[in-house]
Amino acid sequence: MAPEALRVSDVSAGYGGLPALHGVSLEVRPGEIVALVGANGAGKSTLLKCIAGLLKPWSGAIAFEGRGIGGLPAHRVVRTGVACVPEGRRLFLRLSVRENLMVGAYTQRDTGALDEVLALFPLLRERESQLAGTLSGGEQQMLAIGRALMSRPRLLLLDEPSLGIAPRIVARIYENLAAINRRGVTVLLVEQNVRAALACAARAYVLQTGRVVQQGTAAELLESDLVRKAFLGI
Amino acid sequence: MNPLAQALVSGLLTGLVYALIAAGLSLIFGVMEIVNFAHGEFLMLSMYLSFFLNASLGWDPLAALPLNAALLFVLGVVVYYALIRRVLRAPMLAQIFATFGLGVFLQAAAQFLWKPDFRTVGATVVSGTRIAMGGVFVSGPQLVAAGGAVATTLALWWLLARTGTGRALLATAEDRTAAALMGINANHMFALAWGLGAACVGIAGGLLSTFYYVFPQVGSQFALIAFVAVALGGFGSVVGAFAGGILIGVVESLAGVFVAPAVKNLFVFGIYLVVVLVRPRGLVGKQ
Numbered sequence: 001m002a003p004e005a006l007r008v009s010d011v012s013a014g015y016g017g018l019p020a021l022h023g024v025s026l027e028v029r030p031g032e033i034v035a036l037v038g039a040n041g042a043g044k045s046t047l048l049k050c051i052a053g054l055l056k057p058w059s060g061a062i063a064f065e066g067r068g069i070g071g072l073p074a075h076r077v078v079r080t081g082v083a084c085v086p087e088g089r090r091l092f093l094r095l096s097v098r099e100n101l102m103v104g105a106y107t108q109r110d111t112g113a114l115d116e117v118l119a120l121f122p123l124l125r126e127r128e129s130q131l132a133g134t135l136s137g138g139e140q141q142m143l144a145i146g147r148a149l150m151s152r153p154r155l156l157l158l159d160e161p162s163l164g165i166a167p168r169i170v171a172r173i174y175e176n177l178a179a180i181n182r183r184g185v186t187v188l189l190v191e192q193n194v195r196a197a198l199a200c201a202a203r204a205y206v207l208q209t210g211r212v213v214q215q216g217t218a219a220e221l222l223e224s225d226l227v228r229k230a231f232l233g234i
Numbered sequence: 235m236n237p238l239a240q241a242l243v244s245g246l247l248t249g250l251v252y253a254l255i256a257a258g259l260s261l262i263f264g265v266m267e268i269v270n271f272a273h274g275e276f277l278m279l280s281m282y283l284s285f286f287l288n289a290s291l292g293w294d295p296l297a298a299l300p301l302n303a304a305l306l307f308v309l310g311v312v313v314y315y316a317l318i319r320r321v322l323r324a325p326m327l328a329q330i331f332a333t334f335g336l337g338v339f340l341q342a343a344a345q346f347l348w349k350p351d352f353r354t355v356g357a358t359v360v361s362g363t364r365i366a367m368g369g370v371f372v373s374g375p376q377l378v379a380a381g382g383a384v385a386t387t388l389a390l391w392w393l394l395a396r397t398g399t400g401r402a403l404l405a406t407a408e409d410r411t412a413a414a415l416m417g418i419n420a421n422h423m424f425a426l427a428w429g430l431g432a433a434c435v436g437i438a439g440g441l442l443s444t445f446y447y448v449f450p451q452v453g454s455q456f457a458l459i460a461f462v463a464v465a466l467g468g469f470g471s472v473v474g475a476f477a478g479g480i481l482i483g484v485v486e487s488l489a490g491v492f493v494a495p496a497v498k499n500l501f502v503f504g505i506y507l508v509v510v511l512v513r514p515r516g517l518v519g520k521q
Contacts (some may be wrong), residue, residue: 052415078417090412092405097350102398103405151417 005030005155006051006082011060011070012169015052019045022210023060028155033177033187035197035218037231038207044190045087047207048159051188052084053077064155073205079107083153087160088191089144097124100132100143104150117146120176140171141232145176149185156180158189162196194231198222236369240482241491243370247380249483251438253384255456256463256475257390258434264470265407265427268318268329272337273460274453277431278344280306280439283449288355288443291342295355296378299440306436318428319421331504337453341466344450349438352447375445382441386434393430394472403427407470468516477517481505 006028014020021043028034036044049055051062053074062070069077070122074084101124105111118125121142127135132143141161148156161177162170174196180185191197198204198218206214206227214226221227259273272277280302284295295302313336321332363374394400405413406423414420438456446452460475463482467474482502489501509517 054411054414073418073419074411074414075419078415086412086415090409090415092408092412094408095401095404099401099404102418103401103413103418106398106402119511147416 003063004028005032005064006188008047008051009059009061011047011050011057011062013046013055013057013060015055019058020210021050021057024207024210025060026205026210026212026215028186028188031181031184032185032203033181033189033201035201035204036188036190036207037192037194037197037204037221037227039230040192041209042207043210044207045159046210048084048157048188048190051077052082052086054084054086058223073217078151078153081152081154082157083148083151083155084157085141085144085159087149087163091132091135091138091140091144091147093131095132097132097135097143098128098130100147101150104147109150111150113150113152114127117149120149120179121146131199137165138173141165141169141173142176144196145173145180149180153185155186155188160190160192162191162193170196185211194227198227237491239368239370240302241487243372244376245487246485247372247376248487249480250380250383251442251481252456252459252463252483254438254478255435256460256467256479256502257387257472258431258438259457259460260464260467260470260472260475261394261432262391262427262436263464264472265403266322266424267470268334269461270428270431271330271334271457272313272340273431273435274457275337275340275344276309276435276453277439277442277456278448278450278453279309279340280340280436281443281446281452282344282348283436284440284443285353285355285448288358292356294358294444295440296358296360299382299437302432302436302440303328306439307429307433309386309436310430310432311425314425314428318424319394324498336380337457337487341453342449348450350450352449354447358444364464373445379441379444382437386437387472390430390434390472399426453490459502462502466506466509466517471516475514481517 004027008024008026010023010025012021012023024047038044049151050057053072056071061068069080092103101114101117102111105113123139124143124146135143161173177187177200188200189197198221201218203217204221205212214224259270262270283302284298287293287298288295296433300462317332317336321329360374360378365372394404402418403423406418408492410420432442459482463478466481485505486498489498
């Protein structure tokens with residue numbers, strides 16, 4: 001088996017004829033939390049969409065646990081053990097909290113993950129029969145993460161989990177992510193909130209206009225001039 | 235005999251059949267935002283199926299209902315894969331022409347193959363039966379049709395609200411990208427919606443054939459009423475379409491009894507206009 005959980009090699013992609021990624025490569029090792037940081041429009045979400053199967057890469061390869069998943073449609077990527085919490089959460093607002101979780105278990109024969117998810121997010125248990133649309137932003141993010149966990153992924157992709165959420169709740173969501181990671185789920189997250197991402201991740205890649213411009217451990221990046229100037233405003 | 239009660243009961247019974255036809259139409263629209271303008275022709279085909287099974291094999295249309303449902307389900311799935319799938323990303327006008335053209339084709343084919351004659355299904359177990367309840371007369375075929383429509387709609391509701399497949403359909407209806415991320419193949423769900431929508435109208439056709447003429451254009455009037463029911467109930471809401479169908483049946487019946495049979499449609503479309511102007515999202519529509 002390949003030593004890395006996820007390997008992205010020289011991936012280029014874009015929308016229509018407009019390129020958004022120019023030959024991006026990165027790897028995520030099993031059990032790691034890796035952050036993908038960068039400004040708006042740097043191509044972070046585009047890369048995540050390529051991995052999740054929502055966007056076909058123009059070129060390059062994507063492998064999960066040694067198996068090529070580049071170009072697979074999203075509904076087949078999930079079955080390989082990769083779950084995605086999309087940008088803006090995209091919950092099924094007309095379904096209840098519980099139904100959202102059940103839909104998350106669509107690829108599973110049983111819904112055994114339900115108890116684990118509700119144990120991780122006790123708030124969701126209280127709101128189980130409420131419509132997802134009635135939840136607060138933070139609760140919706142927790143539900144989106146819980147829904148993704150229902151497919152029992154080994155790799156969890158998250159697109160901007162802190163977007164539009166109160167700072168106090170962001171801290172809690174990152175605690176949840178750490179707890180999920182401790183249970184053996186590898187995490188790749190995309191963030192504009194560089195401080196929160198680097199506090200949680202072991203390693204990070206910095207994307208700028210569709211290219212990886214820097215990579216390293218979170219500690220290294222926090223010290224680097226590029227990150228300090230461009231994202232932390234120091 | 236109390237004319238008001240009689241009109242209400244007759245209207246309710248007719249309305250329940252309209253409601254089933256509308257529920258199928260609404261399901262397809264709700265899942266993929268394509269209006270099936272061939273819905274009435276699906277109904278017509280189902281009625282001919284009942285007619286021919288009865289005429290050639292002596293089958294009672296009520297006994298043949300599972301076959302109507304199964305064959306129409308297959309028809310819906312085939313139409314999806316052969317036609318609708320090709321216009322999924324096409325402009326709305328192309329989608330309208332695709333289903334409208336299919337409807338015209340089916341109607342013309344029926345006229346060519348089976349002649350424009352009005353046909354009636356021979357004796358069925360419910361033919362000629364009539365029940366009197368508190369001064370209100372109810373025809374057996376209509377009562378059975380209404381009961382079958384209720385049972386079918388309940389089964390559809392159960393499927394949507396209580397099964398994993400139903401949840402996947404609803405999830406796809408709301409956000410097909412998010413549904414794909416959950417492992418749901420949107421294409422399968424779209425095909426399933428067409429199959430179920432067509433099966434609903436297939437059962438409605440079988441039920442109607444016990445008391446209604448079978449002819450190539452029979453679907454048009456029912457489809458028109460189903461469109462109004464779907465718009466009344468709110469596009470995409472199966473429950474709303476069902477309520478809309480019942481409302482139309484009752485209004486039509488009351489207008490027919492208390493004003494004049496010739497103007498009953500005036501009232502049906504009048505209500506439609508009022509709802510569209512005052513409450514465009516429909517009576518129980520979303521958003």
